[in-house]
Amino acid sequence: MTDPTTASVTEDSEHIAELRQQLRTGSEKKQLQLISELTSLGATGLEVLMEFLKEQQSTPANLVTGLAYQALYQVNAPNTTAFLQTHFPTGLVPLRSEVGIDYLPLQQRLALADFLAADRLTLEKLCELAGAAAIQRKWLYFSEVENFPITDLQTINTLWFIHSQGKFGFSVQRELWLSFGKNWEKLWPKIGWKAGNNWTRYPNEFTWDLSAPRGHLPLSNQLRGVRVIASLLSHPAWTSTSKGDG
Structure with missing residues (x-):
């Protein structure tokens, strides 16, 4: 038995x-x-x-x-x-930067799925890429975005994409934007940034977990106009063959 x-x-x-x-x-x-x-x-x-x-x-x-x-x-x-x-001392995604920026803190917040902290860190890192003036003012000019290194944007995007089960990242936002023929008014409600005539209020009305719509994060201050996010989503990082995920 x-x-x-x-x-x-x-x-x-x-x-x-x-x-x-x-x-x-x-x-x-x-x-x-x-x-x-x-x-x-x-x-x-x-x-x-x-x-x-x-x-x-x-x-x-x-x-x-x-x-x-x-x-x-x-x-x-x-x-x-x-x-x-x-x-994996620095995670799965190679933390490549052309200008010596440390993406480990962003990797750590995303690994914990702490998307609010990761979103704030993303803006900080983008301002670091833009230079001292942007760091001081804490927001970006579209002309600064145009000069961002391809490698750095790909690193940030890959971190978001890999640690959100493919829901978040600039490349996801770009894919949706292109699917709407670059129509911003169709994009905003799709990614949860606007409902009717009302903009989603930061931070409490945004969704900081994976129940959010695809492309919900990371945020861009669209209240200042679309030129910054248009520069981000039109950046050559997304059409370059040297993807930052290898």
């Missing part, structure tokens, strides 16, 4: 083996679902996620590895923290 405890352990190990295999070979949708299931299994599930991330280390960041990384990062347990510090 089989010991019930032994049978249970065998079933558990078979289940974990099955989840491990599905995580490697399933569709993107299935993989994303599996990550939350594995996280809920505790230490055993987290081991599978660490193993998976290590296997994927040489491939560019994608939505699946991004979510697996975030799951481990947010657990904040000694073993997961040590694993990430060893193998």
Whole structure:
């Protein structure tokens, strides 16, 4: 007669083996679902996620590895923290900058899904790109945006995209903007920045989690007019082949 405890352990190990295999070979949708299931299994599930991330280390960041990384990062347990510090000390996305800007604080806020803090940091980093005058005034001129390095904009965008399951980022906003024939009045309600004639009020009326519409974040101060966001969404970063996610 089989010991019930032994049978249970065998079933558990078979289940974990099955989840491990599905995580490697399933569709993107299935993989994303599996990550939350594995996280809920505790230490055993987290081991599978660490193993998976290590296997994927040489491939560019994608939505699946991004979510697996975030799951481990947010657990904040000694073993997961040590694993990430060893193998991914600055996250999954290469933090490239042509002008020496440190994007690690932005990576950390996005890994925690702290989108409000990440949005504020994004504006700070854009002002850093623009120079001392923009840092002091805390907002941008469209002419400054035109001169932003391609690499830096791609880094910021990739961080947002990878850590939002593909919902947020300038490239998402650009895709929607182009789909509306560059019609701003159609874009604003689509991304949740305007309802009827009323602009969404900062910060309390914006949605700081993944229940937000696609393209909701990061914000741009559209109340100053559309020239800054038009410069951002028209920037050559989005048509350049040297994507900042490799």
